[in-house]
Amino acid sequence: MTEKYSMPDERGHFGPYGGMFVADTLMPPIQELNAAYQQYLKDPDFITELDTDLKHYVGRPSPLYHAERWSRELGGAQIYLKREDLNHTGAHKVNNTVGQALLAKRMGKTRIIAETGAGQHGVATATVAARLGLECVVYMGSVDVARQSLNVYRMKLLGAKVVAVESGSKTLKDALNEALRDWVTNVDNTFYIIGTVAGPHPYPAMVRDFQAIIGREAKQQCQDQAGRLPDALVACVGGGSNAIGLFYPFIDDKSVKMFGVEAAGDGIETGRHSAPLCAGRPGVLHGNRTYLMEDEDGEIIETHSISAGLDYPGVGPEHAWLKDIGRVEYVNITDNQALEGFHALTKMEGIIPALESSHAMAYAMKLAPTMKTDEIIIVNLSGRGDKDMHTMAQREGIEL
Amino acid sequence: MSRLAAKFEEFSKTGRKALIPFITAGDPNPDFTVPMMHAMVAAGADIIELGVPFSDPMAEGPVIQRACERALTHKMSLRRVLIMASQFREKDQQTPLVLMGYVNPIEAMGYEGFANAAQRADIDGVITVDLPPEEGEEYVALLKAREIDPIFLLAPNISDERIKKVAAAGSGYLYYVSLKGVTGAGHLNTAEVEIKLKQIRANAALPVTIGFGVKDAETAKIIAGLGDGVIVGSALVSKIEANQDDVEIARSEIVKLLTSMRQAIDS
Numbered sequence: 001m002t003e004k005y006s007m008p009d010e011r012g013h014f015g016p017y018g019g020m021f022v023a024d025t026l027m028p029p030i031q032e033l034n035a036a037y038q039q040y041l042k043d044p045d046f047i048t049e050l051d052t053d054l055k056h057y058v059g060r061p062s063p064l065y066h067a068e069r070w071s072r073e074l075g076g077a078q079i080y081l082k083r084e085d086l087n088h089t090g091a092h093k094v095n096n097t098v099g100q101a102l103l104a105k106r107m108g109k110t111r112i113i114a115e116t117g118a119g120q121h122g123v124a125t126a127t128v129a130a131r132l133g134l135e136c137v138v139y140m141g142s143v144d145v146a147r148q149s150l151n152v153y154r155m156k157l158l159g160a161k162v163v164a165v166e167s168g169s170k171t172l173k174d175a176l177n178e179a180l181r182d183w184v185t186n187v188d189n190t191f192y193i194i195g196t197v198a199g200p201h202p203y204p205a206m207v208r209d210f211q212a213i214i215g216r217e218a219k220q221q222c223q224d225q226a227g228r229l230p231d232a233l234v235a236c237v238g239g240g241s242n243a244i245g246l247f248y249p250f251i252d253d254k255s256v257k258m259f260g261v262e263a264a265g266d267g268i269e270t271g272r273h274s275a276p277l278c279a280g281r282p283g284v285l286h287g288n289r290t291y292l293m294e295d296e297d298g299e300i301i302e303t304h305s306i307s308a309g310l311d312y313p314g315v316g317p318e319h320a321w322l323k324d325i326g327r328v329e330y331v332n333i334t335d336n337q338a339l340e341g342f343h344a345l346t347k348m349e350g351i352i353p354a355l356e357s358s359h360a361m362a363y364a365m366k367l368a369p370t371m372k373t374d375e376i377i378i379v380n381l382s383g384r385g386d387k388d389m390h391t392m393a394q395r396e397g398i399e400l
Numbered sequence: 401m402s403r404l405a406a407k408f409e410e411f412s413k414t415g416r417k418a419l420i421p422f423i424t425a426g427d428p429n430p431d432f433t434v435p436m437m438h439a440m441v442a443a444g445a446d447i448i449e450l451g452v453p454f455s456d457p458m459a460e461g462p463v464i465q466r467a468c469e470r471a472l473t474h475k476m477s478l479r480r481v482l483i484m485a486s487q488f489r490e491k492d493q494q495t496p497l498v499l500m501g502y503v504n505p506i507e508a509m510g511y512e513g514f515a516n517a518a519q520r521a522d523i524d525g526v527i528t529v530d531l532p533p534e535e536g537e538e539y540v541a542l543l544k545a546r547e548i549d550p551i552f553l554l555a556p557n558i559s560d561e562r563i564k565k566v567a568a569a570g571s572g573y574l575y576y577v578s579l580k581g582v583t584g585a586g587h588l589n590t591a592e593v594e595i596k597l598k599q600i601r602a603n604a605a606l607p608v609t610i611g612f613g614v615k616d617a618e619t620a621k622i623i624a625g626l627g628d629g630v631i632v633g634s635a636l637v638s639k640i641e642a643n644q645d646d647v648e649i650a651r652s653e654i655v656k657l658l659t660s661m662r663q664a665i666d667s
Binding site: 019020021022023024025027028029167168173174177180181184187282283285286287289292294296297298300301 | 458559
């Protein structure tokens with residue numbers, strides 16, 4: 001790459017990926033959203049309001065923390081953690097929901113809908129809806145409702161209606177289908193806050209732009225603390241919003257290697273995983289072309305991961321493009337390896353990561369020892385592990 | 401001239417309104433579909449829309465979602481739907497047959513591979529719900545080169561500009577979805593449909609069929625009066641769902657409903 005990176009094109013294409021693959025009923029609301037987004041993206045009042053909310057409501061900037069003890073133990077590169085787990089609501093998701101909710105308000109929408117997997121995006125959406133006094137409906141697969149009951153309760157406390165989706169595999173993809181159905185039925189008053197860099201254009205670009213604050217801050221903080229750019233970035237990838245948020249501001253910094261970590265579940269070879277970039281192929285789902293987990297007939301297959309937030313058969317189209325051009329290397333981590341990452345960070349640094357983020361931790365544990373002690377890895381600690389206590393306890397045979 | 405174009409040209413002379421039933425291929429089981437298609441023609445169907453089951457039918461309401469799930473438990477696939485189409489053609493070379501589904505199974509087969517296979521199966525039109533004209537230029541050209549009509553949906557919230565764009569890309573007929581939202585939803589506002597049809601006619605020369613919300617003989621008659629044809633889907637699929645254990649009853653219920661719609665439309 002000699003030119004400055006400038007994806008997507010005006011219709012949302014990242015090379016062959018992305019786009020607007022939607023039924024015609026959705027075309028007008030998507031075009032309306034895109035027009036509003038393009039307008040407010042350049043509106044100084046909007047930017048000021050967003051920055052103010054991110055500072056005083058979300059608690060940004062989030063720290064970049066040098067995990068010295070863990071780095072020493074691993075005996076290689078210095079690991080710095082981008083502490084998105086310290087944001088209000090406990091994960092990176094809120095960066096995006098604050099932005100989209102402000103957009104909804106400017107567009108005069110009175111009702112917010114969202115899909116959620118682990119529940120973090122649902123909580124982040126219910127939170128901003130509560131703050132702005134907007135009606136909020138969150139769609140969540142019934143399997144996820146069962147394994148993330150704490151977040152379901154949080155959403156209800158925040159005044160959101162949580163709809164358990166019983167169709168298909170009853171997980172994140174089905175929640176997304178149901179939210180899209182709600183949106184086409186109620187387009188006049190409803191704003192759909194998609195939680196990841198998927199969906200039809202402009203969502204992949206818009207969510208990335210709201211999440212890119214992660215990478216912008218990290219870049220500045222790394223300069224301030226270490227006096228230079230990092231050598232590598234590591235982030236977990238389900239839909240891919242925390243990863244693209246960290247990666248995007250570094251894309252043109254060619255010395256910075258990037259690793260996106262997919263969920264290998266029981267192992268890629270078992271077929272029970274959620275790793276479309278590592279083991280899927282291109283297709284069209286949820287409004288965009290990207291890598292998918294599908295069978296030979298193009299039917300979407302069920303995914304598996306210990307982490308509900310990574311349990312998605314697709315991935316943001318920009319990741320598909322970054323894979324094809326070789327800018328980001330996509331790797332995978334099994335459930336068991338993720339648990340090792342979870343325990344390592346908890347014990348070595350006193351930080352309990354979300355199971356999603358634990359995949360990134362586990363890969364950092366592999367990567368750091370292969371690098372020199374004066375090299376730097378920034379790992380995105382995208383969320384905190386409180387929500388996963390039940391899953392962990394169950395896995396380890398402990399009754400809470 | 402395509403079979404669909406010929407059909408609508410004939411109807412424009414005789415004043416007949418097209419009755420277009422939809423069922424999902426393989427629902428409730430693969431043996432049901434082809435005999436049901438013949439029975440629907442005998443009951444007065446002019447064109448048949450055959451749904452291609454997809455794991456993630458984003459624009460469908462619960463009735464057709466569940467039909468897709470039932471069909472997929474029998475390992476239905478686009479390839480098997482095309483085989484069913486060929487089987488239908490063994491006995492019926494007259495009735496236009498339109499496939500309706502989502503783009504991913506077609507991408508999996510490859511656009512050209514699908515266009516060739518659809519031509520071999522003697523398919524007349526294809527509705528690809530999540531492939532708007534903007535994303536489908538290559539695909540549309542491949543279909544048209546084989547005299548297969550790419551059929552597009554028009555939504556209630558559509559603009560003049562967009563009607564023109566969709567009409568330019570499509571052929572055969574336009575499919576006006578008379579309700580916002582998903583298939584099988586809510587109530588029907590005929591006055592609103594009437595106004596919208598005027599707008600569509602002012603911007604497009606293709607025949608306009610209307611679907612989403614046609615439940616019984618009475619609504620079929622009203623809708624038929626507004627456009628060039630009526631599409632009835634969820635109401636038929638509901639009969640299948642209610643009688644999964646006795647498909648003979650499902651078949652006779654569908655025949656009865658279509659017969660009453662035909663009579664009401666023609667009266």
